[in-house]
Amino acid sequence: MNDSTATNDSPDWGALLARVAEHDDKAAFRAIYQHFAPRIKAYAINQGFSQHAEVLVQEVMTSVWRNAEKYSESLASVSTWVFTITRNQRIDILRKLNRTRAEVVIETEDLWQIPTEDTTICSIQNLSTEKFVTAALEKLPEEQMIALRKVYYEGKTHEEVAEELNIPLGTVKGRLRLSLQKLRVMFEAKEI
Amino acid sequence: MSAYHPDDMTLMNYAAGSCSIPESLAVAMHLCFCHDCRQHVKNLNHLGGALLETIKPASTDDDAFETLMASLESHDHSAPVKVKMEPTPSDRSIQHFTNPLLRYLPTSLANLPWQRQTKEISKFDLTSLINVKGFQIALQKISAGAKVPMHTHKGFEYTVILSGGFSDELGVYHEGDFIARDASHKHSPTALQNEDCICLTVLNAPLKFTGWYRVLNPFMAWS
Numbered sequence: 155m156n157d158s159t160a161t162n163d164s165p166d167w168g169a170l171l172a173r174v175a176e177h178d179d180k181a182a183f184r185a186i187y188q189h190f191a192p193r194i195k196a197y198a199i200n201q202g203f204s205q206h207a208e209v210l211v212q213e214v215m216t217s218v219w220r221n222a223e224k225y226s227e228s229l230a231s232v233s234t235w236v237f238t239i240t241r242n243q244r245i246d247i248l249r250k251l252n253r254t255r256a257e258v259v260i261e262t263e264d265l266w267q268i269p270t271e272d273t274t275i276c277s278i279q280n281l282s283t284e285k286f287v288t289a290a291l292e293k294l295p296e297e298q299m300i301a302l303r304k305v306y307y308e309g310k311t312h313e314e315v316a317e318e319l320n321i322p323l324g325t326v327k328g329r330l331r332l333s334l335q336k337l338r339v340m341f342e343a344k345e346i
Numbered sequence: 347m348s349a350y351h352p353d354d355m356t357l358m359n360y361a362a363g364s365c366s367i368p369e370s371l372a373v374a375m376h377l378c379f380c381h382d383c384r385q386h387v388k389n390l391n392h393l394g395g396a397l398l399e400t401i402k403p404a405s406t407d408d409d410a411f412e413t414l415m416a417s418l419e420s421h422d423h424s425a426p427v428k429v430k431m432e433p434t435p436s437d438r439s440i441q442h443f444t445n446p447l448l449r450y451l452p453t454s455l456a457n458l459p460w461q462r463q464t465k466e467i468s469k470f471d472l473t474s475l476i477n478v479k480g481f482q483i484a485l486q487k488i489s490a491g492a493k494v495p496m497h498t499h500k501g502f503e504y505t506v507i508l509s510g511g512f513s514d515e516l517g518v519y520h521e522g523d524f525i526a527r528d529a530s531h532k533h534s535p536t537a538l539q540n541e542d543c544i545c546l547t548v549l550n551a552p553l554k555f556t557g558w559y560r561v562l563n564p565f566m567a568w569s
């Protein structure tokens with residue numbers, strides 16, 4: 155736990171979220187908003203969502219406000235929880251834009267489930283997992299990290315990444331495969 | 347428990363939310379059965395959280411927070427129940443992963459109004475529930491021991507076994523297994539002897555039957 159100074163300074167998001175859940179605490183919610191809204195917006199823009207970036211931010215933050223009490227440290231860190239909500243809302247907005255009429259279709263929430271409780275894993279373990287993931291990411295070679303970021307975070311296809319970086323498609327696939335292999339090895343070594 | 351899993355790239359695409367809805371259905375169905383993949387997806391979700399922390403923030407509108415607060419507060423007055431998203435509190439005992447189709451099937455798997463394809467093969471179509479162009483999605487039921495005619499694929503096909511099992515030229519598959527096939531495979535699965543095999547199939551192009559069974563194409567989607 156000696157590797158990162160930045161995370162030590164960041165507020166206890168879990169505690170702030172608990173205040174939102176218990177007291178509708180606006181100040182706590184504002185702090186969460188100020189940290190996450192610009193990040194969600196950046197994510198939206200990276201995903202090619204520029205036109206609907208603000209919509210996504212407002213949808214996600216509405217969800218955070220209304221579902222704060224469902225957050226549990228035993229499940230994930232707050233940033234992972236916010237990420238999963240953001241991911242689902244992005245998919246949901248896209249699906250709604252593409253829908254031609256009101257139909258019975260399977261809900262995004264059924265396909266990408268955000269668990270609400272998991273008593274099998276203790277919270278301390280989970281929070282250290284997140285730190286561990288961050289540390290694992292830092293161990294990836296730069297070129298693998300770039301490819302992974304583009305695919306995971308910007309929703310780019312392998313072909314688009316190849317074109318953007320001006321490298322052969324096979325090289326992109328190789329870098330991604332290596333990065334995922336390395337992450338899996340690190341995850342499993344940690345036995346989380 | 348399962349022996350056949352989605353590969354790491356598929357799990358990553360799922361966690362990132364960049365795979366299609368039909369593909370995510372197949373992955374989600376496998377997650378119901380597979381603790382290892384649930385764990386790995388959880389780790390890959392953490393990856394999303396970690397990336398969110400390291401992203402270069404974009405500037406938001408100055409009054410965006412106040413606007414949001416105003417709309418939240420006016421809504422919260424009219425609707426005092428704050429929690430709206432699924433699942434409801436009564437579902438909270440569910441610890442892992444719920445069958446994503448559970449809410450959409452009229453009855454249990456055994457009692458579904460199966461549509462007969464041949465004497466030994468029937469299906470329950472889900473294409474309209476998923477409603478994504480270019481995909482055929484169905485539950486398939488093969489009688490114990492029955493053989494599906496040889497076919498190849500134009501696109502790719504994911505199969506998740508919900509009960510029973512089958513074998514083909516490449517292996518033997520059981521409950522929970524996730525099997526991915528693409529255009530390079532030509533196979534004829536046979537259900538295992540002891541019980542009927544029920545599985546979810548996600549297909550991104552019509553099947554092409556080799557031999558005379560092609561007259562059945564494309565109504566009989568199965569791998």
Ligand SMILES: [Zn+2]
Nearest residue numbers: 351352380383
């Ligand atoms: Zn698995």
